[in-house]
Amino acid sequence: MSKINLTINGEKIEAEPGQTILEVAKENGIKIPTLCHDPRLKSYGACRVCLVEVEGARNFLPACATKVGDGMAVRTNTIPLYKIRRTIVELLLSDHELSCLTCESAGQCQLQDLAYELGIEENRFKGEKHIYTIEDYNPLIERDPNKCILCGRCVRICEEIQQNKVYTFANRGFDSVVTTPYDKSLIETKCELCGQCISTCPTGALTEKMSRYKGRVWETEKVKTVCPYCGCGCELELQIKNGEIICVSADVESGVNKGNTCVKGRFGYDFVNHPDRLTSPLVRKDGKLVEVSWDEAIKTVADKFSKIKKKHGADAIAGLSSAKCTNEENYLMQKFMRAVIGTNNIDHCARL
Amino acid sequence: MTNSIADIHEANVILVIGSNTTENHPIVALEMKRAVSDFEVKLIVIDPREIRLTEYADMWLSQKPGTDVAVLNGLMNVIIEEGLEDKDFIDKRTEDYKELKKTVSKYTPEEVENISGIPADSLREAARLFASAEKGAIFYSMGITQHTTGTDNVLSVANLAMLTGNIGRPGTGVNPLRGQNNVQGACDMGALPGCVSGYQNICDLGIIKKCKDVWGVKLPEKPGLVATEMMDAVLRGEVKAMYVMGENPMLSDPDLNHVKEAFKKLDFLVVQDVFLTETAEFADVVLPGVTFAEKDGTFTNTERRVQRVRRAIAPVGNSRPDWLIISNLAKAMGYDMNYAAVGEITNEIASITPTYGGIIFERVSEESVQWPCPDATHQGTPILHTAKFTRGLGKFHAVEYKAPAEQPDKDYPFILITGRLLYHFHTGTMTRRSMGLNEVCKEARVEINFVDAKKLKIKDNDWVELSSRRGKVKVKARITSHIPKGTIFVPFHFKESPINMLTNPALDPVSKIPEFKVCAVRIDKVGSK
Numbered sequence: 001m002s003k004i005n006l007t008i009n010g011e012k013i014e015a016e017p018g019q020t021i022l023e024v025a026k027e028n029g030i031k032i033p034t035l036c037h038d039p040r041l042k043s044y045g046a047c048r049v050c051l052v053e054v055e056g057a058r059n060f061l062p063a064c065a066t067k068v069g070d071g072m073a074v075r076t077n078t079i080p081l082y083k084i085r086r087t088i089v090e091l092l093l094s095d096h097e098l099s100c101l102t103c104e105s106a107g108q109c110q111l112q113d114l115a116y117e118l119g120i121e122e123n124r125f126k127g128e129k130h131i132y133t134i135e136d137y138n139p140l141i142e143r144d145p146n147k148c149i150l151c152g153r154c155v156r157i158c159e160e161i162q163q164n165k166v167y168t169f170a171n172r173g174f175d176s177v178v179t180t181p182y183d184k185s186l187i188e189t190k191c192e193l194c195g196q197c198i199s200t201c202p203t204g205a206l207t208e209k210m211s212r213y214k215g216r217v218w219e220t221e222k223v224k225t226v227c228p229y230c231g232c233g234c235e236l237e238l239q240i241k242n243g244e245i246i247c248v249s250a251d252v253e254s255g256v257n258k259g260n261t262c263v264k265g266r267f268g269y270d271f272v273n274h275p276d277r278l279t280s281p282l283v284r285k286d287g288k289l290v291e292v293s294w295d296e297a298i299k300t301v302a303d304k305f306s307k308i309k310k311k312h313g314a315d316a317i318a319g320l321s322s323a324k325c326t327n328e329e330n331y332l333m334q335k336f337m338r339a340v341i342g343t344n345n346i347d348h349c350a351r352l
Numbered sequence: 353m354t355n356s357i358a359d360i361h362e363a364n365v366i367l368v369i370g371s372n373t374t375e376n377h378p379i380v381a382l383e384m385k386r387a388v389s390d391f392e393v394k395l396i397v398i399d400p401r402e403i404r405l406t407e408y409a410d411m412w413l414s415q416k417p418g419t420d421v422a423v424l425n426g427l428m429n430v431i432i433e434e435g436l437e438d439k440d441f442i443d444k445r446t447e448d449y450k451e452l453k454k455t456v457s458k459y460t461p462e463e464v465e466n467i468s469g470i471p472a473d474s475l476r477e478a479a480r481l482f483a484s485a486e487k488g489a490i491f492y493s494m495g496i497t498q499h500t501t502g503t504d505n506v507l508s509v510a511n512l513a514m515l516t517g518n519i520g521r522p523g524t525g526v527n528p529l530r531g532q533n534n535v536q537g538a539c540d541m542g543a544l545p546g547c548v549s550g551y552q553n554i555c556d557l558g559i560i561k562k563c564k565d566v567w568g569v570k571l572p573e574k575p576g577l578v579a580t581e582m583m584d585a586v587l588r589g590e591v592k593a594m595y596v597m598g599e600n601p602m603l604s605d606p607d608l609n610h611v612k613e614a615f616k617k618l619d620f621l622v623v624q625d626v627f628l629t630e631t632a633e634f635a636d637v638v639l640p641g642v643t644f645a646e647k648d649g650t651f652t653n654t655e656r657r658v659q660r661v662r663r664a665i666a667p668v669g670n671s672r673p674d675w676l677i678i679s680n681l682a683k684a685m686g687y688d689m690n691y692a693a694v695g696e697i698t699n700e701i702a703s704i705t706p707t708y709g710g711i712i713f714e715r716v717s718e719e720s721v722q723w724p725c726p727d728a729t730h731q732g733t734p735i736l737h738t739a740k741f742t743r744g745l746g747k748f749h750a751v752e753y754k755a756p757a758e759q760p761d762k763d764y765p766f767i768l769i770t771g772r773l774l775y776h777f778h779t780g781t782m783t784r785r786s787m788g789l790n791e792v793c794k795e796a797r798v799e800i801n802f803v804d805a806k807k808l809k810i811k812d813n814d815w816v817e818l819s820s821r822r823g824k825v826k827v828k829a830r831i832t833s834h835i836p837k838g839t840i841f842v843p844f845h846f847k848e849s850p851i852n853m854l855t856n857p858a859l860d861p862v863s864k865i866p867e868f869k870v871c872a873v874r875i876d877k878v879g880s881k
Binding site for chain 1: 357358374376377378379380382385386389408497498529530531532533534535536537538539540541542543544545546548549554563567568569571572574575576577578579580582585586590591592593594595596597598599601604605619620622625626627628632635636637638639640641643644645646647648649650651652653654655657658659660661662663664665666668669670671672673674675677678679680681682684685687689694697698700701774775776777781782783785786787788789791792863864865866868
């Protein structure tokens with residue numbers, strides 16, 4: 001199919017048919033603010049902060065839900081658009097708990113970023129505010145509707161991607177709220193605690209209980225690696241502060257999982273820094289395992305293996321490698337058994 | 353997998369047999385669900401249990417555990433009987449079709465109903481649904497392999513895929529879902545008794561020469577023991593010492609009493625792990641390795657994708673990366689094993705492993721690559737067997753149904769299936785120490801059908817004692833309609849209820865996999881005796 005030619009803010013741009021204005025703008029480094037958009041989800045057009053001007057169109061159009069057309073002239077940064085966006089964000093903030101000082105999402109909150117970009121210091125709209133008290137008896141996911149902007153991302157990710165439909169909108173108009181069936185705790189619903197809702201929430205309405213007060217996003221270093229659990233091979237971003245993993249996220253633009261994770265991938269990381277970790281080699285002496293130096297431990301093993309090999313032959317020694325270890329370690333383990341010990345008695349738990 | 357996770361939605365029909373995908377491969381399950389909801393893909397689930405994936409399925413067939421060959425032969429019987437096979441594919445790409453046709457002709461839907469309990473008409477409907485699709489993909493996991501007929505089960509899956517021409521195109525394939533992050537890689541790297549990395553047979557002259565050149569030693573000739581045979585060899589006194597790295601046979605192996613005896617009998621046991629596991633408690637020397645977060649290297653996922661693992665934190669305490677420990681040990685035994693960094697090992701693998709030939713460290717640090725990838729310019733292989741099979745023609749293996757090694761009887765009237773849960777992983781070494789996961793799911797429960805529970809006067813959460821010919825375990829009951837009558841399910845994650853005390857160590861004669869999915873047990877309410 002032929003390319004589509006359009007202009008954004010006067011700049012000539014080539015796009016693929018079927019792309020949205022938002023996608024094309026992003027590819028070309030033009031930022032259009034959004035709140036309800038997640039590339040994993042279908043276009044929704046709820047928050048209206050991505051409205052743009054399209055020459056000849058009667059109304060402003062949502063960039064996330066409008067496909068590009070040949071000859072289209074789009075403007076993303078006009079004064080009328082600024083005014084609309086500012087009003088929308090002011091309205092959202094008028095019923096939003098402004099606890100940014102201690103909110104877990106500070107620094108990665110799209111609402112906070114947008115309020116900053118639009119320079120909203122004072123709010124013109126001073127009206128009624130909701131005060132919700134929600135206690136959710138699960139150890140992983142914190143829900144706070146006082147910070148919810150009703151963008152529906154959690155509702156949609158649970159419906160479209162996870163397909164568990166745990167969340168739903170209840171009530172109407174100003175009283176609209178995202179909740180679970182019968183307002184139950186997540187753990188009493190079909191929820192699998194995957195945390196996909198946290199991954200898409202643009203504010204602090206959904207956050208991770210385990211990460212609470214452990215560190216700010218700007219204090220952490222993100223390291224991309226691969227999940228240690230099943231064979232899907234999901235790419236994870238470990239967020240590190242002071243040598244400890246404090247949170248796990250995933251990049252929506254890379255890996256086989258494209259930002260999605262399951263409950264183990266997202267929340268099963270704290271074993272790494274668990275106090276039970278073995279921190280020193282141990283050798284059994286008088287029936288008890290006691291701490292020794294690496295030199296002593298390695299020498300003990302080397303001497304004993306050599307002795308057994310000499311007395312009973314190399315096939316009297318067997319090795320089990322590990323489906324948890326890296327390719328390099330598995331390769332070395334079989335090389336060690338074959339080249340150093342001299343036996344093919346090497347296997348791992350593929351069958352178990 | 354012959355195919356890739358990304359092409360699941362390109363299928364017209366997906367057949368999942370022996371895989372509890374939403375719990376064990378949740379991200380693959382997302383792709384299956386998306387295929388059904390957004391791409392109108394049909395989904396057939398064949399599993400004794402009403403697993404969560406059945407909620408999204410067009411058809412769910414519940415077979416009696418251990419009857420998979422009969423079920424698959426039955427599907428093929430209908431397909432051939434109704435002329436739905438892919439004649440062109442059979443002619444051009446396969447051999448030995450006649451034998452298959454002859455064998456499956458005996459497995460009429462009525463005969464299969466007698467064996468498996470699946471109604472004949474449901475089997476017919478499933479066969480038509482699968483065979484009339486242009487593209488059909490088959491997914492399986494340990495529900496297919498962990499049987500004394502595991503090899504036959506896999507051959508039957510391959511037969512079905514070839515019979516319907518579902519190999520070598522997007523949205524098709526024989527797709528085993530691998531259960532551990534790097535179980536594919538551990539196999540690929542030659543952590544197997546019969547082959548060196550890249551499945552190069554130890555008798556192959558090419559690899560013998562390569563090992564001589566690169567390793568500087570002659571490969572041992574005598575075939576080695578598989579994991580499940582090692583314990584017997586220890587008890588016979590043939591194996592005196594073991595070196596166990598990152599494995600926990602004391603929870604994961606069948607018939608744990610037997611394993612325990614073996615570990616006790618060993619002259620010398622070295623365990624290298626991150627925690628003092630149930631196995632490490634028997635060790636003479638324990639070497640502290642590190643977790644995935646503390647090391648560099650690569651993992652290979654279920655779709656043969658080699659991906660970079662990056663060190664995020666320094667080794668905890670005085671622990672060391674496993675590759676370094678192995679090198680230290682080799683040196684102490686007089687073998688010159690010197691690697692300054694992991695990348696040198698990655699590149700040595702590429703140099704002697706044809707399927708990994710183009711997967712050098714610098715490249716895989718930039719992009720993930722699916723093997724086979726023979727050289728640096730090769731893009732990797734998202735789909736296997738597109739033009740021909742590894743051996744040339746695809747061989748049909750006519751296999752007959754054989755009953756599981758142990759059948760329920762008067763004394764042990766129930767069938768026990770073991771497996772995993774969403775919130776835990778394998779022997780729980782990691783997830784039982786993940787605070788949140790362990791709080792959500794802190795104990796094993798045995799799933800019992802409500803009709804059986806009523807007969808045995810067992811209520812939800814009651815303690816019951818499960819016993820087999822090999823051992824006993826106490827566990828709480830979960831009464832459910834999701835498991836068929838006469839069958840129970842227990843996860844193997846929990847050391848407090850080590851269900852492998854009960855499982856049958858009977859092995860598949862070829863793959864030596866134990867029959868974890870069928871053994872005969874009895875249930876007694878605690879306090880009722």
